[in-house]
Amino acid sequence: MAGLLDNHIAVVTGAGSGIGRAIALGFAREDAMLAVLDINGDTAAKTAADIRAAGGRAHAFTLDVADRQACRAVAARVASDVGRVSILVNNAGINRRNAFAGEPDAVIKDWQDIMAVNLNGLFNVTHAFLAPLRAAKGRIVNIASIQSFVHVRTPNSPAYTTSKHGVLGFTRALAAELGKDGVRVNAIGPGLIETPLNEKVRATQPELVKIFLDHTPLGRTGKPEDIVGPALFLASDLSAYVTGAIVMADGGYRTI
Numbered sequence: 001m002a003g004l005l006d007n008h009i010a011v012v013t014g015a016g017s018g019i020g021r022a023i024a025l026g027f028a029r030e031d032a033m034l035a036v037l038d039i040n041g042d043t044a045a046k047t048a049a050d051i052r053a054a055g056g057r058a059h060a061f062t063l064d065v066a067d068r069q070a071c072r073a074v075a076a077r078v079a080s081d082v083g084r085v086s087i088l089v090n091n092a093g094i095n096r097r098n099a100f101a102g103e104p105d106a107v108i109k110d111w112q113d114i115m116a117v118n119l120n121g122l123f124n125v126t127h128a129f130l131a132p133l134r135a136a137k138g139r140i141v142n143i144a145s146i147q148s149f150v151h152v153r154t155p156n157s158p159a160y161t162t163s164k165h166g167v168l169g170f171t172r173a174l175a176a177e178l179g180k181d182g183v184r185v186n187a188i189g190p191g192l193i194e195t196p197l198n199e200k201v202r203a204t205q206p207e208l209v210k211i212f213l214d215h216t217p218l219g220r221t222g223k224p225e226d227i228v229g230p231a232l233f234l235a236s237d238l239s240a241y242v243t244g245a246i247v248m249a250d251g252g253y254r255t256i
């Protein structure tokens with residue numbers, strides 16, 4: 001039986017690690033052809049190799065999403081080497097934990113770096129792949145956060161919260177504009193997911209994890225695999241009448 005994403009070509013940014021890697025592997029299991037993008041070429045190649053070893057189809061590309069020209073160049077290479085992209089998952093993102101009133105140079109650097117990747121990167125990649133996505137009546141899935149709505153109860157950079165509010169705004173704006181082209185644009189709002197992004201905090205500051213879990217009805221942190229189902233839903237025909245939405249995958253954090 002054909003998989004949910006048979007005949008689709010999917011681009012996943014930041015797919016060398018964590019949530020992006022899990023989504024790339026999950027999409028490949030549902031028969032999509034994958035273009036695995038990451039600033040770290042080695043981890044991108046590893047994800048693509050693991051997909052192929054499991055019987056799937058994948059190509060790896062090194063890409064810094066903050067580099068607009070590089071995004072255009074990779075989009076051209078994907079078009080010629082892989083084919084017409086019909087699914088884009090904007091997953092690449094970074095986070096820092098400096099407070100706004102903290103050391104000024106660190107706060108300024110956080111702002112610049114986080115906006116460059118989490119927001120400008122989102123723009124750059126989406127713009128670069130817009131033509132094939134429109135031609136394919138494609139789907140865009142943006143990785144947002146509980147911080148698209150709230151600032152979490154643990155120390156965190158305000159730049160990150162601002163950027164993730166922006167991810168949701170961008171999702172809604174594109175859904176409104178591109179719906180007439182048959183392009184659906186949605187977001188996923190993960191809670192605390194165990195990835196290298198927060199590995200150090202989880203290892204060294206269990207009290208911060210406790211604050212988070214005390215506020216999470218399901219009482220556990222998430223795994224990257226917990227995001228695969230929502231991503232498959234939003235990328236496939238299962239969500240044919242869903243656009244401009246955010247699917248929370250946060251153990252219930254936002255409900256209480």
Ligand SMILES: NC(=O)c1ccc[n+]([C@@H]2O[C@H](COP(=O)([O-])OP(=O)(O)OC[C@H]3O[C@@H](n4cnc5c(N)ncnc54)[C@H](O)[C@@H]3O)[C@@H](O)[C@H]2O)c1
Pocket residue numbers: 013014015016017018019020037038039040043063064065066091092093094095117121143144145146189190191192193194195196197198
């Ligand atoms: N882990 C969580 O708790 C959590 C919660 C909510 C949202 N998110 C979001 O999920 C997404 C993935 O995060 P993760 O937890 O899997 O982190 P991760 O650090 O495991 O993976 C992020 C990947 O993005 C890549 N990357 C970083 N900067 C890049 C750039 N400029 N260009 C291309 N690739 C780049 C990294 O090399 C890495 O492979 C991010 O957008 C993050 O904000 C994560």
